[in-house]
Amino acid sequence: ALRVYVMGERGANREPASPADIAAMAALAKRAMEAGALGFSTSRTLNHRTSDGQPTPTLTAAEDELMGIALGLKAAGRGVLQFVSDFADPKAEFGLMRRLVEASGRPLSFSLLQGPKAPEAWRDLLAALSAATAEGLPMRAQVCGRGVGVLLGFELTLNPFSHTEAWKSVAALPLEQRMARLAEASFRAALLDDAVPPGSAAIASRLTQDWDNMFLMAETPDYEPRREDSIGALARARGVAPEAVALDHMMTRGGRGMLYLPFLNYADGGLDPAYDMLRHPDCVAGLSDGGAHVGMICDGSFPTTNLTLWARDRTRGPRLPLEHMVRLQTRATAETVGLLDRGLVAPGLRADLNVIDFDRLAVEPPTVGYDLPAGGRRLLQRARGYVATLVAGQVTYRDGEPTGALPGRLVRGAQDAPAALAAE
Structure with a gap:
């Protein structure tokens, strides 16, 4: 700009x-x-x-x-x-x-x-x-604590058939009408036959047809999936084309099934590199994309995943202490941008707090909402387990629902620490 x-x-x-x-x-x-x-x-x-x-x-x-x-x-x-x-x-x-x-x-x-x-x-x-x-x-x-990538689906910006003439013929239809066409055996066959038309293979294989690095987004999201659970591996095990596996999954939930394609932080098929980055003393947790690429990316759930995956649920490698993950997302982040009046629980600092039921903490599967101007579409992902959220001492969310309190105000520039804390 x-x-x-x-x-x-x-x-x-x-x-x-x-x-x-x-x-x-x-x-x-x-x-x-x-x-x-x-x-x-x-x-x-x-x-x-x-x-x-x-x-x-x-x-x-x-x-x-x-x-x-x-x-x-x-x-x-x-x-x-x-x-x-x-x-x-x-x-x-x-x-x-x-x-x-x-x-x-x-x-x-x-x-x-x-x-x-x-x-x-x-x-x-x-x-x-x-x-x-x-x-x-x-x-x-x-x-960031998980792979960076895109979501694909019939309700989203891209899907594995976006480049095909068959999909283009129905792309502008309302979702229900698209699903009706996709349910027709003849249209399904045409879509699968048209999956990789001449001249488009390069871009298709780079993003929307990287089957061995693409996964089914389940009701319980798995952000460290195994290669043997990729669409390519599932297709080989079933003896079918990967396009058919992808199509069947995207047809679930009334045509709202999604596919997950991580293309950064996942070259090894796991998150060990992210583990080494997160534990490095000069790194902070960031890159939570919560407001851009709204039909492809849903990374606003990074903070919750950082707590659940790394401090509680990871099975494919070492975990990290809960207090370490909290610090990375509170005081360490505040220091990085110069907001020294927050990020700790201490007298004189802003009372910006989350009260969390850690045993219940979880991210739900992404969904699509149409609440932008003119009915614009965006990906959403809710979490459960946040008992209360306080901003400047006022409860703004309780059990994930807004209370109507809006105490937040514009922050102009870096903020100094209170004198008592700075003296320490």
Whole structure:
């Protein structure tokens, strides 16, 4: 937003920023921090694209541009830096981030995930992070406790048949009418025959037909599924096509059955890399995507999964202490963005609390709601076991239902710790 605001079409087209452009961005970043922004974030990943498929305008932003903005935060004396990157060249990219911190003195966090193309690269990044923090640089990695991926289904943005002509012929129909057509034996046969038409195999196999890494979303979600439970493995065991297994499951629940495709943090078919990241002293729990990609991603349940999977339910490897997982999602997160008036249970801090029945705590399967403007669709996922949620001392949710109390207020910028706590 900052780049395009200053540079217009030149910024959107990823042209290099001029010295005047950089000066304008730095000045605006400084003003934003002084007005109460928490920090500056930038995207350097090909996973983020515009609505017409173009890479994000900041993908190739040069170091002088990013340095100018970081120095704008330095001039304000406040604000954090945040990066998401593909780390195509991990050494060079981390070096860039480190130089920004060294020059600006501002804290920086970056998203750290295991990718399928270089499944060990995250270890090198963690080693570089440890070296930087050992020298006193305020840097952290944001990590997540489960695979990052997409949900597929007949009610969602994509399904394994989205690219077929047969599906396109019914895609615009209301769900009930689509299901009626899918129940017809002749249409089902046409859909399966049309599953991978000529010319579309590459994109289909990359995302919507990665059968050996795709799983059935059950009534009790399993976020560390085994390879032998993949759709590909089930199809081979049953002697049928994987497309048929996927189709049958998506037809359940009145056409609302979903498929789960993790493509980050799951290159090994398990969550041991996530375990190592979560226990690293320079990592915090993050990346809970609760408001974007609303027809494909439902990761707002990360915080609950972090507690249930890692502190109670995991069977495929070691667990983590409950108090460790709570700290990662409370005080450690608050410190990362400079909100030092919360994240602990202590006199003088905000009384923002969850009262949890840990034995009952669980995430429910994702569902689709149509409560956005003009009946827009979004994925939802409820949890049970939260007895009460308090914001500033007032109960805002009780047993998962809103009480009507709305005590929350706009937070302008970093918040200092109370004097008594700071003295400790």
